[in-house]
Amino acid sequence: MNPTAEAATRLPPHLTPNPKGPPSDKVAKFGWIVLDKPGEFQWIPKLILHVDHDYQRSNIHNSRILRITAEWSWVACGTLSVARRYDGTLWVMDGQHRKLAADKRSDIEKLPCMVYEVDGRVAEAKGFLQINTHRGSVKTIDKFNSLVMAGDPVAVAVKQMVEADGYTVSASAGSDSSFKVKCVGALCRCMKIDPAAARVAWTISTLLYCGRLMTDEFYEAVFTAERHMRRNDLGSLWDAHNRESLQRVGDKGIVRSISESKAYNGGGPKAGGEGVLRAINRGRSRRRIPGLYAVEDGPGDGTNGTPE
DSSP: OOHHHHHHHSOOTTEEOOTTSSOEEHHHHHTOOOOSOOOEEEEEEGGGEEOOHHHHGGGOOHHHHHHHHHTOOHHHHOOEEEEEOTTSOEEEEEOHHHHHHHHTOTTOOEEEEEEEEOSHHHHHHHHHHHHHHHHTOOOHHHHHHHHHHTTOHHHHHHHHHHHHTTOEEOOOOSTTOTTEEOOHHHHHHHHHHOHHHHHHHHHHHHHHHTTSOOOHHHHHHHHHHHHHHHHTTOOOTTSHHHHHHHHHHHHHHHHHHHHHHHHHHTSSHHHHHHHHHHHHHTTOSSSOOOOTTTSOOOOOOSOTTOOO
């Protein structure tokens, strides 16, 4: 068959073959849905456009704003995605750098916007997530803040756990990072898998780090060790004798043990958890905890050792 004839017999992209009859519409067959209503294009004065820093703060970079400001391009600008809230105010879901750059220029008064009606900040935060997740560009902290605003139960539980101990979620990693947490990706992953073990791991980690910025690797290693113990009825890291061993070794000693285990076992959370258990067992002749590679994980009852 020549290419022209083949193209003529090819189904349109919205249809799929049906051996029992005419081609099927893909929307009906696969149950595809539409999440929201179409937007409306408008030219909007820049001064009435707002940026919600509660879920976009860490996604804004002054250097990028200055580059856009210095060399404005309408082609590069495209359209901003804007949410209209119940009170009529307009909030930028996508395009905050362009809006903030336009604010610095006297020759730009209005911006091209696609305006969407949203049911409050929750729907707006979900819109921000959808836009940036499809692009693959959303940062962990921004995603976390958006999920909290959208009422995601895992993110809300992590936020409550973190703030109950006087910590705040932040991307800061410098000398001002006391009582700040940036490993929310690890916290959310672990909370989703095993909330009880995640809370014990958090309490142990904060005890060892004493307000300093902890890493994803450290927290996930502690979580993996705790979950291994709970699933195999081996007690908990929070048991007094285990907690005292961890405090004696200290966070730096545990980090070394995790690194050594990962170098030997090929990396990953399991190797990290093994490193935590090796740190506890160091110098012990009794009450040694079987390692992750020595025990087949069992179901456990998931109730041991939860700190009050």
